[in-house]
Amino acid sequence: MNLALAFALDRYTNCFLFVPPTKCHKLESYALLKFKERFVISKSASYDPFSYPKIASWNGSTDCCSWDGIQCDLHTGHVIAILLHSTQIYGTIDANSSLFHLKYLQTLDLADNDFNHSQIPSRIGELSQLRHLNLSEANFCGEIPQEISHLSKLLTLDLCSTFYISLNVDNILSLKISTLGRIIQNSTNLEILNLDYVTISSSVPRILTNLTSLQRLSLYYCELYGEFPTGVFHLPNLRYLNLGNNRNITGRFPDFNSNAQITILEISFTSFYGTLPSSIGNLKSLNWLSISQCNFSGPIPSSFGNLTQLTLLDIGNNKLKGHFPSFLENLSKLHTLRVGFNEFTTDTISWICKLSRIDDLEIDFINIGGQAPLCFANLTQLSVLSMSHCNLIGQFPSFLMNLTDLDYINLAFNHLQGSILNYFFKLEKLKHFNVAHNLLRGELELDKFLMLRRLVFLELSYNKLSLISGKNPSNVSLSRIQVLGLHSCNLNEFPHIIQNMIGLSHLYMSDNNVTSFPSWMCGRKGNLKSLVHLDLSFNSLSDMVPSCLGSSISSLQNLVLKGNKLIGPIPQTYLIKSALRVIDVSYNNLEGQLPRSLVNCRMLEFIDVSHNQIIDSFPCWLGTLFELKVIALSDNHLYGSIRCPTTCTFPKLQIIDLSHNQFSGNLPSKTIQNWKSMKASTNIQLQYESFENYNKFSGRISWWSDGCSSCTFTNFNKGMTMVCENVDLQLELHNMIVIDLSSNKFCGEIPDVVGDLTGLVWLNLSNNRLCGGIPSSLGNLPHIEALDLSLNSLSGKIPQQLVSLTFLSYFNVCFNQELCGNPLSKKCEHDEGSPLVPHPVSGDDKHSGLFEEFVWKVILIGYGCGFIAGVALGRTFGQEAIECLKRLI
Numbered sequence: 001m002n003l004a005l006a007f008a009l010d011r012y013t014n015c016f017l018f019v020p021p022t023k024c025h026k027l028e029s030y031a032l033l034k035f036k037e038r039f040v041i042s043k044s045a046s047y048d049p050f051s052y053p054k055i056a057s058w059n060g061s062t063d064c065c066s067w068d069g070i071q072c073d074l075h076t077g078h079v080i081a082i083l084l085h086s087t088q089i090y091g092t093i094d095a096n097s098s099l100f101h102l103k104y105l106q107t108l109d110l111a112d113n114d115f116n117h118s119q120i121p122s123r124i125g126e127l128s129q130l131r132h133l134n135l136s137e138a139n140f141c142g143e144i145p146q147e148i149s150h151l152s153k154l155l156t157l158d159l160c161s162t163f164y165i166s167l168n169v170d171n172i173l174s175l176k177i178s179t180l181g182r183i184i185q186n187s188t189n190l191e192i193l194n195l196d197y198v199t200i201s202s203s204v205p206r207i208l209t210n211l212t213s214l215q216r217l218s219l220y221y222c223e224l225y226g227e228f229p230t231g232v233f234h235l236p237n238l239r240y241l242n243l244g245n246n247r248n249i250t251g252r253f254p255d256f257n258s259n260a261q262i263t264i265l266e267i268s269f270t271s272f273y274g275t276l277p278s279s280i281g282n283l284k285s286l287n288w289l290s291i292s293q294c295n296f297s298g299p300i301p302s303s304f305g306n307l308t309q310l311t312l313l314d315i316g317n318n319k320l321k322g323h324f325p326s327f328l329e330n331l332s333k334l335h336t337l338r339v340g341f342n343e344f345t346t347d348t349i350s351w352i353c354k355l356s357r358i359d360d361l362e363i364d365f366i367n368i369g370g371q372a373p374l375c376f377a378n379l380t381q382l383s384v385l386s387m388s389h390c391n392l393i394g395q396f397p398s399f400l401m402n403l404t405d406l407d408y409i410n411l412a413f414n415h416l417q418g419s420i421l422n423y424f425f426k427l428e429k430l431k432h433f434n435v436a437h438n439l440l441r442g443e444l445e446l447d448k449f450l451m452l453r454r455l456v457f458l459e460l461s462y463n464k465l466s467l468i469s470g471k472n473p474s475n476v477s478l479s480r481i482q483v484l485g486l487h488s489c490n491l492n493e494f495p496h497i498i499q500n501m502i503g504l505s506h507l508y509m510s511d512n513n514v515t516s517f518p519s520w521m522c523g524r525k526g527n528l529k530s531l532v533h534l535d536l537s538f539n540s541l542s543d544m545v546p547s548c549l550g551s552s553i554s555s556l557q558n559l560v561l562k563g564n565k566l567i568g569p570i571p572q573t574y575l576i577k578s579a580l581r582v583i584d585v586s587y588n589n590l591e592g593q594l595p596r597s598l599v600n601c602r603m604l605e606f607i608d609v610s611h612n613q614i615i616d617s618f619p620c621w622l623g624t625l626f627e628l629k630v631i632a633l634s635d636n637h638l639y640g641s642i643r644c645p646t647t648c649t650f651p652k653l654q655i656i657d658l659s660h661n662q663f664s665g666n667l668p669s670k671t672i673q674n675w676k677s678m679k680a681s682t683n684i685q686l687q688y689e690s691f692e693n694y695n696k697f698s699g700r701i702s703w704w705s706d707g708c709s710s711c712t713f714t715n716f717n718k719g720m721t722m723v724c725e726n727v728d729l730q731l732e733l734h735n736m737i738v739i740d741l742s743s744n745k746f747c748g749e750i751p752d753v754v755g756d757l758t759g760l761v762w763l764n765l766s767n768n769r770l771c772g773g774i775p776s777s778l779g780n781l782p783h784i785e786a787l788d789l790s791l792n793s794l795s796g797k798i799p800q801q802l803v804s805l806t807f808l809s810y811f812n813v814c815f816n817q818e819l820c821g822n823p824l825s826k827k828c829e830h831d832e833g834s835p836l837v838p839h840p841v842s843g844d845d846k847h848s849g850l851f852e853e854f855v856w857k858v859i860l861i862g863y864g865c866g867f868i869a870g871v872a873l874g875r876t877f878g879q880e881a882i883e884c885l886k887r888l889i
Contacts, residue, residue: 085110225246440460507535586611793816
């Protein structure tokens with residue numbers, strides 16, 4: 001380089017270094033301060049524990065380019081970035097926000113704040129220079145405006161909605177498929193697109209394959225359906241793809257290219273199907289593969305051995321077959337392996353010993369048999385061991401004594417015998433211990449578990465243990481146990497140590513021999529202040545329900561006391577701030593009236609007081625509870641007509657069972673009209689899905705349940721009765737719409753408005769005094785599966801509109817008066833109509849997946865009663881309910 005050139009460069013550099021900084025424009029500074037004024041600071045507005053209020057330091061006397069979270073262009077001074085991620089902002093935002101005066105913005109990050117259910121303003125489309133927009137987990141709601149598609153320069157778009165743990169809250173952000181299409185069409189340079197928990201309710205647009213710059217696509221839990229476009233897997237820059245928890249989206253894996261760069265592939269809880277292609281071995285960069293809860297079948301290709309970068313492999317809950325692949329030992333970086341609930345067979349899993357890095361092992365439902373391999377003793381770094389449903393036999397495993405880093409043990413649903421050995425209580429890091437449903441025996445001092453200072457989850461249910469309560473040692477207050485499962489543990493009383501477990505949130509003690517509530521439960525020394533779920537069902541409790549369960553334990557959400565001998569009234573006092581969601585006191589000897597103070601339980605979703613001695617009129621006042629979904633009052637002494645004021649609307653009611661009481665008068669047409677949640681919003685067949693209940697502790701999700709859930713209907717001599725066994729009330733009764741008013745004294749005609757409840761699945765009006773004809777409006781119930789009108793005084797022709805009810809599997813009009821028409825042998829005058837049989841399922845319906853098979857069987861017809869039962873084998877009920885129904889018939 002010559003001296004002249006060097007001198008020129010030196011002058012240029014010096015000039016650049018000493019250019020005076022450009023100050024923030026006053027109008028933009030003013031706009032930011034006005035933006036700040038609209039909000040308050042609230043620590044609860046951000047989830048991030050390291051969040052802090054950036055805007056609190058903004059001051060009009062300083063240059064806004066120096067403010068925390070603000071970046072300006074070095075040359076023009078215009079604000080080009082607002083970075084307020086996790087800033088504890090609380091308040092609303094609307095079209096008048098001064099934010100939209102900042103026309104030069106290139107980056108806007110408002111994630112992890114709380115905008116109080118306000119809608120994303122349509123004026124967002126005016127910020128035409130935006131490259132990066134992040135509004136994730138900011139508590140926006142409503143429809144995402146189509147104007148967002150005007151942001152043609154976007155490189156990253158993150159609108160991930162807020163996820164609520166409660167299963168009763170729908171996704172609060174929605175996106176029209178037309179708007180998504182415009183975003184894809186206009187923002188052709190998109191690199192990141194995240195729409196997790198945004199309700200799209202559509203198929204995935206194929207034009208996604210045009211986004212050749214796309215690196216990250218996340219569409220988790222968006223209610224997508226239809227075939228996923230295969231071309232997305234071949235996008236040249238794609239590294240991250242998440243389609244998880246879209247139950248109705250289907251697809252197959254393509255032949256993967258050898259130059260594919262995918263590192264994370266998450267499609268669990270979808271309907272992807274087919275065999276795993278051998279070309280999956282081309283994904284050499286893959287470090288996360290989760291395809292659990294899908295419909296994959298066939299063997300695992302040997303090319304899996306090429307995926308040497310894998311750290312997580314979850315292929316559980318599929319239909320994978322064959323010998324369990326020992327070549328997985330090549331995956332030396334693997335630390336999480338979940339392969340359970342498939343159809344593998346293997347004689348040994350000793351190769352697992354070579355996976356030296358593994359810290360999370362779940363091999364549930366692998367047909368291993370016998371003892372676990374001794375090599376587990378060598379896995380001294382193992383922190384998670386889950387071997388439930390593995391057909392393990394023999395004594396409580398001694399190899400655990402060497403696994404001192406274990407913090408999670410799940411050996412449930414096996415055949416382990418003997419006693420829990422003393423060495424176990426030296427596993428100081430243990431947080432989760434589950435040995436439910438084994439054959440463990442002997443006396444066990446519950447106090448011993450206090451030695452495990454980090455223990456959070458303890459499940460000992462359904463063994464042959466005899467628990468010794470202990471003497472309530474002084475160190476019990478230091479216990480961290482939150483979940484305690486003691487179902488069927490031969491208990492005769494409450495264990496003493498429970499009263500001082502200050503962190504206990506879930507207590508399961510059903511199927512024991514407990515005869516009374518402990519005196520300390522409502523006393524000053526009772527410390528059940530954190531209790532969320534209390535299950536004492538099927539014991540021998542014979543005293544009154546303690547009033548403190550409604551008035552003192554403000555955290556209590558689920559109260560399950562069914563199947564005891566409880567007497568006296570239901571507690572009459574409930575706090576205004578009560579958290580109760582579930583009350584089940586069925587199958588007892590409770591008397592008196594329903595407590596009016598239940599109206600204070602604004603979160604109540606489920607109430608079951610059936611099979612008691614309650615004497616009262618219909619509780620119209622329950623109709624003011626906005627979250628109430630299930631009312632079960634059967635087999636009591638309730639009386640009178642049902643005439644509710646218009647203010648009692650039962651806005652979310654899905655199941656009501658008033659059977660076997662003394663209600664009278666006409667069926668309440670006006671009240672039935674208010675049951676708007678029983679009206680299906682679409683013509684798509686309703687589906688019943690079993691949402692797994694989970695408890696989350698220490699950053700891990702622990703799948704746990706104490707039984708299977710199933711519902712059947714049973715034909716007794718007085719009509720059809722719905723029987724639901726082992727229903728976990730924490731699971732949402734998703735689109736299970738039922739009305740049972742049978743075995744009362746209702747009279748008059750069946751009102752036409754019943755036909756407006758188009759979401760109905762079960763309707764039972766049997767054993768009443770109903771007269772007149774069967775309304776043709778019942779033909780408007782496209783999802784009805786069980787219809788019982790027997791034991792009434794109905795007459796006239798059976799409406800031929802019922803022919804269209806292709807899901808009807810139980811139809812009973814026995815013991816009525818002068819009914820005629822198909823399918824009865826008695827024909828109506830001038831009736832030459834076609835027989836009442838369901839329409840056949842078209843090939844299109846089969847292809848759509850709404851039916852896997854359809855069979856109509858006439859089980860019984862004749863004897864003048866017109867009883868028809870059939871089975872519609874589809875996906876309307878869960879498989880368990882279908883199997884129970886088939887066995888019943």
